[in-house]
Amino acid sequence: MSEAIVLEDVHKVYKTPAGEVHALRGISLKIPRAAIAALMGPSGSGKTTLLNIISTLDRPTSGRVEVLGEDVTSLDEKRLEKFRLLKIGYLFQSYNLVPYLTAWQNVALPMLAAGMPRELARVKAKLLLELVGLGDAVDRYPWQLSGGMQQRAAIARALANSPELLILDEPTSNVDLDNAAVILGIIKLLSEVWKTTIVMATHDPDVAAMANTVYTIRGGQIIGGVAPRREVKVDVERAKEIYDKISAIDSSWR
Amino acid sequence: MxxxxxxxxxxxxxxxxxxxxxxxxxxxxxxxxxxxxxxxxxxxxxxxxxxxxxxxxxxxxxxxxxxxxxxxxxxxxxxxxxxxxxxxxxxxxxxxxxxxxxxxxxxxxxxxxxxxxxxxxxxxxxxxxxxxxxxxxxxxxxxxxxxxxxxxxYTQQSALSTINRVFNMLNIFFLVIEVIAFVAGGLTTFTVMSITVRERLGEVALLKATGISGRDVALAFLLEVGLVGLLGGVAGGFAGYWGAIGIKYVLIRAGYNFDVPIPFIPSLFAMGIGVSLAVALLGALAPIYRVVSLRPLEILR
Known part of the structure; x- marks a missing residue:
């Protein structure tokens, strides 16, 4: 299996009025394609910084970062924007949906930015919302959705351009147990059916347990990687059906 | 004689x-x-x-x-x-x-x-x-x-020059009012847009983090401002026209002889809308540019 992410001796230093803060100290790791990797650790350990560097939202102070075969440390801001738009889906802890757009419009936004025809974008957005269990809520505004539903809609939006890499920052931190279970199911499906590489930061051991590898970070360093210990049961057949439809849409315009 | x-x-x-x-x-x-x-x-x-x-x-x-x-x-x-x-x-x-x-x-x-x-x-x-x-x-x-x-x-010429002086003073008066209106309009738009984009920083960060370019985000904001400017111009034009008619009516009712014709001039109306649009866009440019040129993480931090 080829590598989706390769980090070599990555350091990140923030300059603050109080002095330099060493957020990452020589991180090196390799995450294979279609794998699920979880980053665990206490607050301030460097999880989000590492996610931001992998997702190209931030640049390392030193070291090499290769994402999906591309050395992203050498890309300029414009090419990074395009790379993020087409290759990476990102789920924030908050700020996830544009409040004055409906669920399907939120999901369609990155597709339209990528140049997909509006009608195709609408169909694909509705399929993605169906995938995350929001088939009945496509025309609702964010304020008409519960916190868990909003998070699921945000996952659908992160999948808008069929990214090869999905970054999830605390995907279940603001949702109830039922929604958390749905989100875990979606993550599993994406990995198994869509072969999407997933990297997530989490405090929740149950979420981390479904990953192929769990990296524990402390003080900006990886102190260990452990094997998974939990299986999540999902409806693979239904997901495959939606995946086939979406693949047909993608191949019809790209 | x-x-x-x-x-x-x-x-x-x-x-x-x-x-x-x-x-x-x-x-x-x-x-x-x-x-x-x-x-x-x-x-x-x-x-x-x-x-x-x-x-x-x-x-x-x-x-x-x-x-x-x-x-x-x-x-x-x-x-x-x-x-x-x-x-x-x-x-x-x-x-x-x-x-x-x-x-x-x-x-x-x-x-x-x-x-x-x-x-x-x-x-x-x-x-x-x-x-x-x-x-x-x-x-x-x-x-x-x-x-x-x-x-x-009084000669005809001196009478005409007196009228010209009055017209020139009126023109200067209206010009000053226009300049004040433009400056006030521009500053208001600048302030409102500064507040608006600051309130919507999360949205900007989200869009930019998703990969939507700063240019597209700026265009979306400018489109929004343009629409507001356009509607404001149309509303202002009608308010000005009907307001003038109202003032004329009030003055006449108050016993003043103010029988000034108030024609509806489409070209002036269009010019007013154009100016409103331009002032709105110019006032919004700086705050929008300032925000969209930030990297997503600078906003989220």
């Missing part, structure tokens, strides 16, 4: 102030031979043909055939003289209400009849002079000033 070879005409006129009801009027005694001068402005009835008849400006609001009682003042210390005149014609407003409350409210009567009613003999206080050769206007005006130092001498 009439004997001078270059004088075409020199007509005596008696101009006095009077009161009709609660309205101040200008009583103008004009020789019957020259009263046809007002024919061009006659909108109703006819011109006076004999003593006791009057043609009045429409702003006096008297009907043809009615009788007006005018209290005419010859000086500020003597009591007014009561005159009854029969209105035989109505003229359109000579100044078209342009200077509003300062309308003359003219009541034109035959000169000899007015002199007789007031008991002033052949007294007159103004002379209208027409010359054959316009190059002689200035020398004659200077000569008249020298001979009659207490008289006011």
């Amino acid at each position: 009439r004997a001078l070879p270059y004088v075409q005409s020199a007509e005596p006129v008696l101009m006095l102030t009077g009161v009709v009801g609660n309205k101040t009027v200008t009583v103008l005694g004009v020789p019957l031979s020259d009263i046809s001068y007002f024919d061009i402005d006659l909108s109703q009835g006819r011109l006076p043909q004999t003593g006791g008849e009057a043609v009045v400006e429409s702003t006096v609001q008297a009907q043809t055939g009615s009788t007006l009682t005018i209290y005419v003042y010859q000086s500020s210390i003597s009591p007014p003289t009561e005159l009854d005149v029969r209105v035989v014609g109505v003229m359109s407003n000579l100044l078209k209400g342009f200077i509003g409350p300062m309308s003359l409210n003219l009541v034109v009567v035959p000169l000899d009849w007015l002199q007789q009613q007031l008991g002033v003999g052949d007294f007159y206080n103004m002379v209208f002079i027409t010359l054959n050769d316009k190059s002689l206007i200035q020398p004659l005006a200077q000569e008249l000033k020298a001979r009659f130092p207490h008289a006011e001498v």
Whole structure:
């Protein structure tokens, strides 16, 4: 299996009025394609910084970062924007949906930015919302959705351009147990059916347990990687059906 | 004066102030031979043909055939003289209400009849002079000033330059108002957009983190501002038009003569919308550019 992410001796230093803060100290790791990797650790350990560097939202102070075969440390801001738009889906802890757009419009936004025809974008957005269990809520505004539903809609939006890499920052931190279970199911499906590489930061051991590898970070360093210990049961057949439809849409315009 | 070879005409006129009801009027005694001068402005009835008849400006609001009682003042210390005149014609407003409350409210009567009613003999206080050769206007005006130092001498040119001065002052006044409106509009847009984009930083960060380019985000904001500017321009245009009509109505109801025509001029309306749009976009450019040029993480941190 080829590598989706390769980090070599990555350091990140923030300059603050109080002095330099060493957020990452020589991180090196390799995450294979279609794998699920979880980053665990206490607050301030460097999880989000590492996610931001992998997702190209931030640049390392030193070291090499290769994402999906591309050395992203050498890309300029414009090419990074395009790379993020087409290759990476990102789920924030908050700020996830544009409040004055409906669920399907939120999901369609990155597709339209990528140049997909509006009608195709609408169909694909509705399929993605169906995938995350929001088939009945496509025309609702964010304020008409519960916190868990909003998070699921945000996952659908992160999948808008069929990214090869999905970054999830605390995907279940603001949702109830039922929604958390749905989100875990979606993550599993994406990995198994869509072969999407997933990297997530989490405090929740149950979420981390479904990953192929769990990296524990402390003080900006990886102190260990452990094997998974939990299986999540999902409806693979239904997901495959939606995946086939979406693949047909993608191949019809790209 | 009439004997001078270059004088075409020199007509005596008696101009006095009077009161009709609660309205101040200008009583103008004009020789019957020259009263046809007002024919061009006659909108109703006819011109006076004999003593006791009057043609009045429409702003006096008297009907043809009615009788007006005018209290005419010859000086500020003597009591007014009561005159009854029969209105035989109505003229359109000579100044078209342009200077509003300062309308003359003219009541034109035959000169000899007015002199007789007031008991002033052949007294007159103004002379209208027409010359054959316009190059002689200035020398004659200077000569008249020298001979009659207490008289006011006005030439057509000086009257026109006075009007021009008034128009220029009005233009400067409107220009200042426009500049103030533009600056205030621009600053308001700048402030509102600064607040708006700051309130929506999360949204900007989200869009940029998703990979949507700063240019596209800026275009979305500018489109929003443009729509607001466009709607504001349309609303402002209609508010200005109907507001002017409202003010005119209120002033007229309050007794001021403000019969100013307020036409709807599509080209001016379009220009107003264009200016509103431009001011909105210019005022919004800086705050939008400042925010969209930030990296997503700089916003989220």
